[in-house]
Amino acid sequence: MTASTLLLLDPTNDDGESGLELLDHTDRHVIALVLLSGPSARALRDFARSEDIDMATAGWQYLEQVADRLQLPPDHLLAMTAIGPSAATELADIAAANSLHRVLLPSSVQRYEPGLAELLAGCVRVPVLIASQFVGAA
Numbered sequence: 001m002t003a004s005t006l007l008l009l010d011p012t013n014d015d016g017e018s019g020l021e022l023l024d025h026t027d028r029h030v031i032a033l034v035l036l037s038g039p040s041a042r043a044l045r046d047f048a049r050s051e052d053i054d055m056a057t058a059g060w061q062y063l064e065q066v067a068d069r070l071q072l073p074p075d076h077l078l079a080m081t082a083i084g085p086s087a088a089t090e091l092a093d094i095a096a097a098n099s100l101h102r103v104l105l106p107s108s109v110q111r112y113e114p115g116l117a118e119l120l121a122g123c124v125r126v127p128v129l130i131a132s133q134f135v136g137a138a
Contacts, residue, residue, distance in 0.1 A: 003101035003126075004029045004078070006094060008087065008121035011042040011062050013108035020070070022104045029076050031098065032066055034059050035082040035090060039112040055102060087113050092123040100126045107132035 005027040010016025011034060023030065035041050036055045048058040059106045063079035070077060082090040091103065109116050109130060 001098055002029045003099045004031045005101050006031045006033065006091065006098070006103045008091065008105050008109065009034045009062075009066060010106045010108045010112070012040050012043040013106070013111070015107035015132070016040065017066070018107045019104035019129075020086055022129055022131055023070075027101065029078070029101075030070070030072060031078045031080060031094060032070075032092065033061060033080045033082060034063055035087055035096065037085075038082050040087070040108065049090075054082070069112075088116050088119045088123075091116075095120070095124045095126075100124060102126045102127045105130045123126065 005023065007017070007019050007030055008073060009021070009032055036044065036059050041055070044058045044062060046127065047054050051058070059081035063081070067077055067079055080094070084090045095103065103120060103124060103126060105117060105128065107130065110132065117128045117130050
């Protein structure tokens with residue numbers, strides 16, 4: 001079984017997809033996660049209202065767009081939505097149920113859920129990376 005890279009997406013903020021920039025050849029299987037609650041879901045809520053659709057549909061439409069841009073083979077990408085009390089809880093639950101290679105977080109996470117990387121690092125035994133830490137570091 002190939003270990004997965006867990007990738008958190010934030011459609012609300014301009015830097016909410018910055019974790020995508022950290023993907024590389026070592027990421028053979030990606031679990032892309034978008035939250036349907038909390039501050040990062042504001043854009044999805046607005047879109048769902050404007051289109052008169054539910055939040056789950058808005059989340060899946062967003063994930064389909066991301067999947068198209070990633071151009072990964074279908075069996076290399078698992079797209080997921082989650083609704084829960086916090087990003088840390090949702091990510092920890094997914095991490096507990098999957099073999100992970102690493103966790104990639106967008107830069108925006110530092111604004112809407114400070115301390116998430118540290119909390120998650122205490123729950124998983126793989127690197128937890130925030131995209132902003134690597135801007136210009138190549």
